[in-house]
Amino acid sequence: MRFSRFLLLALLVTTASASAQTPITLSVDLTDAPRKLLRATETIPVTPGPMTLVYPEWIPGEHGPTGPILNSTGIIITTPKGDRVKWERDLVDMFSYHITVPAGVTSLNIKLDFLGTAGAQFSAGGSTSANLALLSWNTLILYPAGTNAADVKVTPTLKIPAGWKYGTALDLTGKPGPDTMAFKTVSLEQLVDSPVLTGRWFREIHLAPDITPQHFLDLAGDGPEDIELSQEHIDEFSRLVRETGALYMSRHYNSYHFLVTLSDQVAHFGLEHHQSSDDRVEEKTFVDDSMFTSNGLLLPHEFTHSWNGKYRRPAGLATPNYQEPMKGDLLWVYEGLTEYLGDVLASRCGIWSPEVYRDRLATIAAYLNDARPGRTWRDLQDTASAAQLLYSAGGPYDNWRRNVDYYDEGELLWLEVDLTIRQKTNGAKSLNDFAAAFEGLGGNTQPKVVPYTFEDIVAGLNAVVPNDWASFLRKRLDSNELHAPEMPGIDALSGYKLTYTDKPNYWSALEEGDRGSINARWSLGFSVGSSGSIGDVIIGGVADKAGLAPEFKIIAVNGRAFSPALLRAAIKDAVGKGPDIELIVENTGYFKTIKLNYHDGEKYPQFVRVDSVPTRMDDILKPMTK
Numbered sequence: 290m291r292f293s294r295f296l297l298l299a300l301l302v303t304t305a306s307a308s309a310q311t312p313i314t315l316s317v318d319l320t321d322a323p324r325k326l327l328r329a330t331e332t333i334p335v336t337p338g339p340m341t342l343v344y345p346e347w348i349p350g351e352h353g354p355t356g357p358i359l360n361s362t363g364i365i366i367t368t369p370k371g372d373r374v375k376w377e378r379d380l381v382d383m384f385s386y387h388i389t390v391p392a393g394v395t396s397l398n399i400k401l402d403f404l405g406t407a408g409a410q411f412s413a414g415g416s417t418s419a420n421l422a423l424l425s426w427n428t429l430i431l432y433p434a435g436t437n438a439a440d441v442k443v444t445p446t447l448k449i450p451a452g453w454k455y456g457t458a459l460d461l462t463g464k465p466g467p468d469t470m471a472f473k474t475v476s477l478e479q480l481v482d483s484p485v486l487t488g489r490w491f492r493e494i495h496l497a498p499d500i501t502p503q504h505f506l507d508l509a510g511d512g513p514e515d516i517e518l519s520q521e522h523i524d525e526f527s528r529l530v531r532e533t534g535a536l537y538m539s540r541h542y543n544s545y546h547f548l549v550t551l552s553d554q555v556a557h558f559g560l561e562h563h564q565s566s567d568d569r570v571e572e573k574t575f576v577d578d579s580m581f582t583s584n585g586l587l588l589p590h591e592f593t594h595s596w597n598g599k600y601r602r603p604a605g606l607a608t609p610n611y612q613e614p615m616k617g618d619l620l621w622v623y624e625g626l627t628e629y630l631g632d633v634l635a636s637r638c639g640i641w642s643p644e645v646y647r648d649r650l651a652t653i654a655a656y657l658n659d660a661r662p663g664r665t666w667r668d669l670q671d672t673a674s675a676a677q678l679l680y681s682a683g684g685p686y687d688n689w690r691r692n693v694d695y696y697d698e699g700e701l702l703w704l705e706v707d708l709t710i711r712q713k714t715n716g717a718k719s720l721n722d723f724a725a726a727f728e729g730l731g732g733n734t735q736p737k738v739v740p741y742t743f744e745d746i747v748a749g750l751n752a753v754v755p756n757d758w759a760s761f762l763r764k765r766l767d768s769n770e771l772h773a774p775e776m777p778g779i780d781a782l783s784g785y786k787l788t789y790t791d792k793p794n795y796w797s798a799l800e801e802g803d804r805g806s807i808n809a810r811w812s813l814g815f816s817v818g819s820s821g822s823i824g825d826v827i828i829g830g831v832a833d834k835a836g837l838a839p840e841f842k843i844i845a846v847n848g849r850a851f852s853p854a855l856l857r858a859a860i861k862d863a864v865g866k867g868p869d870i871e872l873i874v875e876n877t878g879y880f881k882t883i884k885l886n887y888h889d890g891e892k893y894p895q896f897v898r899v900d901s902v903p904t905r906m907d908d909i910l911k912p913m914t915k
C-alpha cells in the first residue's frame with residue numbers, strides 16, 4: 290500500500306512539471322456575496338487534446354470528501370476567442386469534467402459560481418451575511434487532474450463590496466485598487482490554505498506586537514458592536530501567541546491571521562491552515578462572557594493545528610492534491626493532541642481559569658467513561674479510521690454509535706501520556722518536551738508538511754522518557770472495555786479523581802443552558818429538552834432498561850404535566866427509599882407509562898482533589914511565560 294502510494298506521488302510530480310510554468314489566473318468577485326452568489330473567472334494554460342479538470346473534493350482539515358460540489362454552479366468554459374468548449378462529467382467521479390481542447394488553443398477561460406447558501410457543514414456551509422463573507426478559494430476553482438497542488442501556480446485577484454475591509458495570509462503584489470486586490474502568485478496548495486475574511490464591520494488587531502513573525506486577530510461581525518472585544522480578551526490572545534512560542538519552540542509561518550467571523554448567519558466551526566485559521570462563531574462570542582468561555586477552545590485549537598496537523602501531518606492525510614482520498618487512522622494525534630494542547634493553552638493564556646478547564650475535562654471524561662457504551666463494539670481507533678463518515682454523525686443513540694470521539698478521548702489519552710511522563714521523571718519532563726521536539730522539528734520554517742507515522746510518535750515519546758509507548762497507546766486505542774481506558778491513569782496520577790455530585794459543575798451547567806434542558810445521562814440515562822422531548826438514551830442505562838427511547842416525549846411525571854423542574858424534583862424525591870419515578874410518554878402518537886426504578890439522585894461529574902497525589906493537573910496548566 291505504501292509503496293504504490295509513493296509510486297503515484299512520483300507520477301503526479303512528473304505530470305505536473307509540464308504545466309507548472311504558466312500560472313492559472315483566478316479572479317473572484319465577492320460583490321454579490323451578501324446575496325450568497327460568489328463568482329469566479331479563471332484562465333488556465335492548456336495544450337490541445339483531451340483534458341480532465343477537477344473540482345477539489347478532499348478538503349484539508351475536514352478529513353473527508355466534503356468539497357461542496359452541489360453548490361458549484363455556472364460552469365462555462367470558452368476559448369480566448371469566445372467559442373464554447375463542451376464539458377462532460379465523469380460518470381463515476383462526480384468531481385471530474387472531461388473536455389477536448391481545440392487545436393491551436395493554449396488557454397481556456399472558465400466561469401464558475403459558488404452558491405453560499407447554508408445546508409452543508411464546515412467550509413461548505415454558510416459563509417456570508419449582509420455585511421461579511423469568508424472566501425475559501427477551493428470552492429471556486431477547477432484545476433488539471435493528476436497534478437500536484439504544490440506545483441500548480443495560481444495568480445489570484447479579489448473584488449470585494451465597496452467599503453469593506455479584509456484579512457488574509459496572502460501577500461499583495463502592490464497597493465490595492467478600490468475594493469480590488471491583486472495577490473502574489475502562490476501554489477494551489479497555498480491558495481486553498483489561505484482563505485480571505487472580508488466585511489463591512491471589520492477590525493484587525495496586532496497581537497503581541499513584539500513577537501516575530503507577526504500575528505493578527507482579524508474580526509468581521511454582523512454588526513459594529515460585535516468586534517468591540519475587551520482589552521482583557523486581546524491580552525489573552527496575545528498571551529496565547531507567547532505561550533505557543535514557549536511550548537513549540539518554533540513557528541512555521543511567515544505571519545499568522547486568526548480570521549474570526551462573528552455571525553449568527555454562517556456555519557459555526559473552525560478550520561485550520563498553516564498561516565491562518567477560519568474561525569466561525571456566534572455573533573456575540575467576543576462580547577458575551579459565557580459565549581466567550583464556551584467557545585474558548587476554538588482559537589487555541591486551530592492555532593495549535595499550524596504545528597500539529599499542518600506542519601506535522603499523519604502520512605495518510607498528507608495527500609498530493611484534493612482528489613486523492615485521505616486516511617484518518619492517526620486523527621487521534623492530529624485532532625486528539627490538538628484538542629489536548631489547545632485546551633491546555635486556553636488555560637495557560639487565561640481564556641479559561643483552571644477551574645473551568647477542570648470542569649470541562651470532568652464533563653468530557655464522564656461522557657467517555659460512563660455514557661459511551663458504543664466503545665464495547667467500536668474502539669477509539671475505529672472512530673479515527675471511519676472519520677470521513679462520522680463527522681456527520683450524532684443525535685439519537687450517538688452513545689451507541691460513537692462519532693468523532695478521537696477529539697475528546699484523544700484529549701484524555703494525551704493527558705494520561707503527559708501525566709505518565711511527569712510521574713516517570715518526577716516532574717523533570719513533560720509533554721511540553723515532546724511538543725517542542727516533535728512540532729518544532731527543524732526550528733522556524735516556512736509553511737511546509739513534515740509527515741509522520743505511528744512509529745514516529747512512539748520514537749518521539751521514547752526520546753522524552755523510555756517506556757513501552759507502543760503498547761501503552763495501542764492498549765487504549767484498541768480497547769473494547771465499557772469504560773474509558775485512560776481514566777484509571779488520570780485518576781491515579783493527576784491529583785484529581787472523577788466523581789459525581791448532585792449539582793452541575795460550571796461546564797455542565799453551560800451545556801444544559803438556561804432553557805430548562807436536563808442532562809440526566811449519568812443518573813436516569815437520558816437527556817431531555819425543556820418541552821419533554823427525549824434527546825439521547827444511554828444503551829444499558831436505567832431509561833433504556835425501562836423502555837424509553839430517543840424522540841419519545843415525556844407528557845407527565847408522577848401523574849402531573851411535565852416540566853423540567855418537576856422531573857428534577859421527582860429525581861430528588863426518589864432518593865433512598867423514595868417512590869419509583871413514573872413517566873407517561875408518547876411515541877409517535879401512542880402513549881404508555883414507564884417506571885424508573887432509580888434512587889441515587891441527580892448526578893453530575895466533578896474532579897475532586899486527591900491530597901496524596903501531587904497536583905500534576907494544576908502544574909500542566911501553569912503558564913510557561915512570565
Ligand SMILES: [Zn+2]
Binds near residue numbers: 561590594623624627
Ligand atoms: Zn482540529
